[in-house]
Amino acid sequence: MKHVAIVGSGISACACAASLKQKGIEFTVFEKEPMAGGKLLTEKLQGFTVEAGPDSFLPEKYWTLDLIRMIGLDDALLPTNDAFKGTYIYSSGRLHQLPEGVMLMVPTMIMPLFKSSLISWPGKLRMGIELFIPRRKEQTDESLARFVTRRLGKECLEKIAEPLVAGIHTSNPDNMSILAIFPRFVDMEQKHGSLIRGMLKAMSMMARAPGSGPKMTYFMSLKEGMQQLVDGSVAFFGPERVRTRSEVQEMRKHGDAYELILGDEIISADAVVLTTPSYVTEQLVRPLDSRLADTVSVIQWSSTATISLAFRNEDVAVRLPGFGFIVPRKEGRPLNATSWSSIKWSLRAPAGGLLMRSFVGGGHHEELVALDDDELVGIVRKELRDIVGLDATPLFTRVYRWVKGMPRYTVGHLDRLAHIDEARKAHPGLFLAGCSYRGISIGDCVKSGFDAAEAVATYVRKGSVP
Numbered sequence: 230m231k232h233v234a235i236v237g238s239g240i241s242a243c244a245c246a247a248s249l250k251q252k253g254i255e256f257t258v259f260e261k262e263p264m265a266g267g268k269l270l271t272e273k274l275q276g277f278t279v280e281a282g283p284d285s286f287l288p289e290k291y292w293t294l295d296l297i298r299m300i301g302l303d304d305a306l307l308p309t310n311d312a313f314k315g316t317y318i319y320s321s322g323r324l325h326q327l328p329e330g331v332m333l334m335v336p337t338m339i340m341p342l343f344k345s346s347l348i349s350w351p352g353k354l355r356m357g358i359e360l361f362i363p364r365r366k367e368q369t370d371e372s373l374a375r376f377v378t379r380r381l382g383k384e385c386l387e388k389i390a391e392p393l394v395a396g397i398h399t400s401n402p403d404n405m406s407i408l409a410i411f412p413r414f415v416d417m418e419q420k421h422g423s424l425i426r427g428m429l430k431a432m433s434m435m436a437r438a439p440g441s442g443p444k445m446t447y448f449m450s451l452k453e454g455m456q457q458l459v460d461g462s463v464a465f466f467g468p469e470r471v472r473t474r475s476e477v478q479e480m481r482k483h484g485d486a487y488e489l490i491l492g493d494e495i496i497s498a499d500a501v502v503l504t505t506p507s508y509v510t511e512q513l514v515r516p517l518d519s520r521l522a523d524t525v526s527v528i529q530w531s532s533t534a535t536i537s538l539a540f541r542n543e544d545v546a547v548r549l550p551g552f553g554f555i556v557p558r559k560e561g562r563p564l565n566a567t568s569w570s571s572i573k574w575s576l577r578a579p580a581g582g583l584l585m586r587s588f589v590g591g592g593h594h595e596e597l598v599a600l601d602d603d604e605l606v607g608i609v610r611k612e613l614r615d616i617v618g619l620d621a622t623p624l625f626t627r628v629y630r631w632v633k634g635m636p637r638y639t640v641g642h643l644d645r646l647a648h649i650d651e652a653r654k655a656h657p658g659l660f661l662a663g664c665s666y667r668g669i670s671i672g673d674c675v676k677s678g679f680d681a682a683e684a685v686a687t688y689v690r691k692g693s694v695p
Contacts, residue, residue, distance in 0.1 A: 230255050231689040234489055234496060236477050236513070237504035239267025240671055241663040243462035244296050244678025245502055245685075250466035251299070252686045257496075259489070261476035265463055268634065269671075271454030274625060276579030277571075278454045279537045280586070281629040283671055284570065285309075285448040285455070290672025292679060297451075297458070300465035305457055308446040313572050315551025318347055319562070319616055320388055324554055327389070334377060334390040335414075335428045352384030364422045370640050373405040376414070380424055391592075392555040392566070398669060399531045399591025399635045409642035452576055455671075480513045487658065500658040500688055502681045506530065507665035508633065514659075521652040527645055528665055530633040532598040533590040536609045537570070537627045540583045544621040553585070554616065558593045564612040565589055582624075587612070591635065602628045636665050660684050 233249060235242045238260035249256045258265065268282030286293045297303060316327040325347035330338025336356055343353060359381050365371075373394060377386040391402050398410060407415060417427025451457040463471055479490035480501065489496040503510045507528040515522035553568035567587040571578035578584045587609045590598040597605065606626045613619040646666055653659060662681040664674050 231499040232256065232497075233500045233502065233685055233689070234259060234477075234487070234498035235502045235504060236489070237267070237663065238262075238265035238459075238471060238473075239504060239663065239674065240269055240458065240462075241674040241678040241681075242267075242502070242504040243459055243466075244292070244675040245504065245662060245682045246466045246470065246678075247296060247299055247462050248679050248682030249685065252682065254682075254686060254689060256470060257498075258471045259475045259477050259491070259496075260471065260473045263473055265471050265473060266456055266459035268631065269455045269459045270629075271456035272627070274627065275539065277539050277582060277584050278577045279539075279584065279627055280454055280570070281535065281627075282631070283455055284568070284574070284586075285450045286671040287447070288445045288449050289447075290670055290676070292675040293458075293672045295679075296462065296675050300461045302451065302457065302461045305451045305453065305461070307450045307452045307574060307576065308444050309448050309450075309552070309573055310575060311446055313551065316393075317550050317554040318388060318392060319554055319556045319560060320347060324550060324616065326551065327393075331389065332428050332432070333393055334381065334385060335424045337425065337428050337432060347388055348384055352382060352388075355382030356385050360423050360425055362423070364418050370406050370408045370643065372403055372640050373407050373410065374402040376407040376411075377402070380418065387559045388557055391559075392557045398638070399533050400637045400639070401592055404637075404639045406638045406640045406642040409638035409646075450574055458671075477513065480517060482517055482656070485658070500660065500685050502660045502662055502685060504663040504678070504681075506633065506663070507636065510661065510665070514656075517656060517659075518652065521649070521656070524645065524648045524652050525661075525665075528642075529637040529639060531591050531635050531637055532595055532630070532632045533588060533634055534598045534605060534628060534630045535586050535588055536605050537584065537586040537629075538606070538609065538623040539578070539625050540585075540621050540623055542581050542583050545583055545619060546621075547618040549583075549585075549617065549619075556616075562612060563589060563594050563597055563608050564616075565591060565593070567609075567613065567616075598630055598632065602626070635669060638669075658688055 233254060233256040235245055235256055235258045238258050242258055246256060246258055270281035272279045288294055317324040318327055328345040329341040330336060336342045362380055374386055377390040414424055417424050421427035475491055477489045477491055481488040487498050487501045507525045511522045511526045549569050552573040555566040556562050556564050565588040567585055569585050571584040605628055653661060660681045662677040667673060667677055
């Protein structure tokens, strides 16, 4: 029977493995760390549920829900506490609520935008005339900054799009690829001539869609934390198929098969799925093909850190608005954002407890990630004092660093992917998956794992090269 090697054990690998299990294809997952999961890491500390990486997923990207149903975790779905929902943006020395109806960066309701203190009147008018801005005729890529400024104005870019979008992608909006990150918006412009019209059309279609199953909010999580998605996947396809503390150091071609070098051990596989970050993939494929390695190597990465703080409710004497706040780059502060984790989600703190986490690095002040834990915690506590007046002593703090943890999809990313795909075709049985290529969200990563499994199945069953 054909055997497949999956290198890496993040959510892309888990989705690929779960799909291969369903297809009846034998495989082994190789992970260099002591446990599977990559960035999906949840810790239980003093009764608190602390997320090291992503704390949620977007059900709109339905592949995550497909995986959850496949592995039988439907009952573990956890919606946000929408009674408290709201996003706040720090601007000019105070917090402003993001106007109701703003979808990422596109306004869909007039009155909330007009009443907002976040955007100036000239900025509001500029956003409103987006309805009359002609669609762009060129089909070439452009930066997020240029796209948003062209359609919605500079103030929308600086106060909404940059902190909401570039902050998530930990990239500079001046060189972020709009085609790679938000092809949906480009499509809206071309089809409807306006982002506002396109978003209103999309919302009306969603409103007419029949509802079924558990309650869905814009963000969803799992009751035990996001690591539950990894643990559930491993339980589904079998923990015996995962080899931890097993770093693949080199990869060679041997006839029609591949050899993976793990120290003194050599593993033979009929097909290999590399879910590793592009800079690791580059090292693994260079002995096979320097051209493929060179095309993969051009993908850039950024580093971030999350700092979680736990408190007693009784020690926090200030109001914590909404689900948290974000800080635009133009404000010049070291903090990117803070989320009130135990307000946004149930089951994240014990009775009388409050959990929050802050984010630094990425698109700006990436150098902060190199600071030691005490320095990072000190910066976060000062920012919380300055921005929301929080001056309590935490029960505990937890710092997680993700060095080179997020790929940057810069302008021209899709062209680079085309070169990578072309170079990979020279190596039948070799497949690439993960956040390096076609989306950084959990849903995108799950889809990449599913797609890789489908390509593997076609290859091992028919000997064809998808």
